[in-house]
Amino acid sequence: MRREGNLGLAGWVFLSPWLISFLVFGLYPIVASFVLSFREYSPLAPQASRFIGLANYAEALHDGTFWHALGNTLSFTFGTLPFTTAIALALAVCLDKAFPGRTIFRAGFFLPTVVSVVVLSIVFKALYSPEGPLSGVLQGLGVTPPRWLLDPHTALPSIMAMDVWAASGYYMVIFLAGLKSIPAELYESAALDGAGAWRRFVGITLPMLRPTFLFVLVVNTIRSLQIFTEVFVMTRGGPLDSTLTVVYYLYDQAFYRFRLGYASAVAYLLFAVTLAISLLQVRWLKLAGAKE
């Protein structure tokens, strides 16, 4: 009898598509970029690469543009997180109950998730243009529309609004799955005890969803800290670097300035920030759970 965990040849063969792609496209770049972050490295002159210790990290920490990009990235993350989570939860609670057409609504809210971010970004760029429908509606109401992506004050919030709209549907599905795992008896006995809908939501739904919350918060934070495509398509970091994010900054350094070592160091600094925030979130939610 074969022990559990001993895969055998066929097991490895079936695992190989994932395993090989993980080793080649996952683990190898992770390790290689860590090594690169301690080197001066231009892809155009790999032979001139040299070890420079922590110089790349020191340069990034003394670089005002890096801090500016990090500030924008954190604003984006913590500006979108509450809205995405609240909207996703509200949608999930509304669409959890059976009613005619529920599937259509669920599919509709989930739809942005399956559309390419590039396509969404192009559509929103047109939506935000001075001749776009958004400005048209505001003008129709007698309001002077903001300059959206062209005003340094509104460019980042405009991208954030799009992100909230596009991401809520995905987290809605996760919350729906979480809601399904809550035993119906809890609601029934609470109802027998005379608890109203709001009381049931606060007393049962929210605490029981804590693991789902943790997952949504952590995953959404990590994803938001890596924001790139929207910026690349819609603003390229402008105007006046108001939408410059860390990943766009490192992309610019790596592929326009050919400074792969420095860009790798920036990537690892972002990784450190991401790890710290995620650990804090896990700790905070666990503490909140322990108090109850």
Add this chain to the structure above:
Amino acid sequence: MKRWIACALLAVALAGCGHAGGGKKTVVFWQFWPSDTINPLIERFRAENPDLDVQVEQLTWQAGQEKIAAAVASGKVPDLVELGSTWFPAFAHQRALVDWTDSSAVLRDSLHLWDMASEDGRVYGLPWLGGTRALFYNKTLFARAGIDSSKGPETWPELLEDCKRINALGKGVNGYGANSGERYVLFKKFMPYGWSNGGTILSPDMKSVTFDSPQNVAALKFYLSLADVGRVDHQALIDQAFKQGNIGCVLTGAWLLKQIPADAPDLRYGVCMVPAPPGGKHLSFAGGEILSTFQKSANPSGAWRLARFLTRAANASVIAQDQKSVQPAAVIASDDAYYAAHPGEKLFLDQLGSSVAPPNHPEWGRMEAAIETAVEQAMYRKITPEQAITQAARELQAALNSPQAASPAATSPRAKG
């Protein structure tokens, strides 16, 4: 048994990844033009060169540079590559490209734009196509504003006055289209006014910064006055607004010559040279496409033959006439029948002859970004024009002093090709 079937399937799958070889020698060519445009030329090349085959790969402007840099880093480079002129200095500076100085000497008189393909007096590619910016103006709006629409504005005062009068028409109509909100565009729209006014960026030997000058300050003030009577927007949206008939004047590329007949066939428009300041010139921005081969290319001689073929006037003209966004780098006869029949494209060809290419400095990307940031800050009234020019000059000096600007490591010999 199942195990063996799985192994056999995997083996078949892996075998499918193999590469069949043999036959003629192949030239791997990475370029940016659509297959409809490039393939007929490649077919003609194959017919003329039966010993060579060409494998064409189309890159995108969004991800092309990334892909080329990754190819150089991995050593798996194409034989011939089309490089944008703003990318070229970094590749040439690192000696990643083959030195064609000697072999290209015979072509000196048949091609323009050699500065774009050279670094330190050495030639690292053949200039293939050139691109510049000229002034498009809307004749209908000119007539509505009571301006003579038979010709475009020739001087700065004329341009500003025309834009003011058109802007006063109101109802969503703007005098001028000024760029903002995206990188690597604004520079090409501002600097033509700087160059026309006698402004410069670096000294000819690229050893010192000459950007901080009254000429560039005056040009920036003029650009800001245009933005005041215009619309500030992304390039694509400015082009769109011009096609919709909502912008009087816009400094943009020849791609509109192809787009307008398709998107706005009823638009009445004209094209003219960049207006000159009093006593100044009509200078524009020059960019272009360079054909180069890498030190590590497998077939440098095949690449050279293909580059020579593509840069011939008749062949480069095929792309220029099909795409209209570029002009051949090859010398075109002044009585060329095609250009005589296409005045818009002829104007761009003439403007290309009065254009300035940015300095071929390895830190050019940083310098371009510095100028754009400063000009944009002035457009948003964060700083004065004087402060903007001084700030950009300071950043240019920092780029000149940076280690990346130093001579490349002398580890790679200059190969002759």
